[in-house]
Amino acid sequence: MKIRQARVRRETNETKIEVDLTIDGKGKSSIKTGIPFFDHMLTLFAKHGVVDLKLRCNGDLDVDAHHTVEDCGIALGQAFFEALGDKKGIRRYGTGFEPTNPFSEDAARSASSATTEQETAHGDARLTAEAYVPMDECLARCVIDFSGRPYLVWRGLDDLAHKRLSEEEKTQDMSSAFRFGLAREFFQGFANEARCNLHLELLYGDEPHHVVEALFKAFAKAVDFACQRDSRIAGQLPTTKGKL
Numbered sequence: 573m574k575i576r577q578a579r580v581r582r583e584t585n586e587t588k589i590e591v592d593l594t595i596d597g598k599g600k601s602s603i604k605t606g607i608p609f610f611d612h613m614l615t616l617f618a619k620h621g622v623v624d625l626k627l628r629c630n631g632d633l634d635v636d637a638h639h640t641v642e643d644c645g646i647a648l649g650q651a652f653f654e655a656l657g658d659k660k661g662i663r664r665y666g667t668g669f670e671p672t673n674p675f676s677e678d679a680a681r682s683a684s685s686a687t688t689e690q691e692t693a694h695g696d697a698r699l700t701a702e703a704y705v706p707m708d709e710c711l712a713r714c715v716i717d718f719s720g721r722p723y724l725v726w727r728g729l730d731d732l733a734h735k736r737l738s739e740e741e742k743t744q745d746m747s748s749a750f751r752f753g754l755a756r757e758f759f760q761g762f763a764n765e766a767r768c769n770l771h772l773e774l775l776y777g778d779e780p781h782h783v784v785e786a787l788f789k790a791f792a793k794a795v796d797f798a799c800q801r802d803s804r805i806a807g808q809l810p811t812t813k814g815k816l
């Protein structure tokens with residue numbers, strides 16, 4: 573089997589980025605973005621996504637972390653798009669198949685009331701592939717589909733955006749910044765360039781470092797499963813459309 577790899581070099585007036593990605597890797601990484609918290613997130617992404625990742629970013633951190641984080645998402649998305657190639661034989665969707673999402677309002681409603689035929693049909697159509705990852709008091713979910721169509725759904729963090737910061741959180745500048753939107757910029761950049769459908773949701777939890785870490789780990793697990801090859805469909809495209 574050919575090892576799936578990509579090398580991306582991306583340079584703008586704001587950032588200069590080098591990415592070396594091996595999808596069929598072992599979780600090894602060497603990350604230097606100039607933002608230690610972001611290095612921590614990308615290191616654990618490689619570990620839990622079981623990819624080898626070398627990433628260097630020299631960005632305009634004198635402005636703020638925005639360009640660096642967003643552009644790393646863009647470059648990593650480009651690397652996945654390139655390394656996945658024709659996508660033949662891959663699982664395409666992330667992690668396990670849960671017939672109904674246990675946290676959805678639909679599931680709660682059908683559990684507490686008599687199920688009509690229409691609701692059953694709707695429920696059956698909700699086959700999703702998802703990774704749930706806990707981090708102490710937090711639970712995050714990521715659902716991904718390397719569908720060729722970019723789309724990001726970002727849920728569960730709006731309440732936190734309006735929350736009063738505690739003293740403890742004020743001293744956690746970088747993880748708070750990620751929680752309030754920087755992480756979203758990264759995932760939007762990734763979804764756009766990897767051309768995947770990416771759903772990320774914080775189900776509960778509020779400690780900033782835990783929130784972001786749970787999101788990145790769920791993302792890693794979903795990406796790992798979606799990129800794996802399924803020997804039963806070797807050489808076949810996982811779509812009835814003829815193209816992904």
Ligand SMILES: [Mn+2]
Nearest residue numbers: 612781782785
């Ligand atoms: Mn941590």
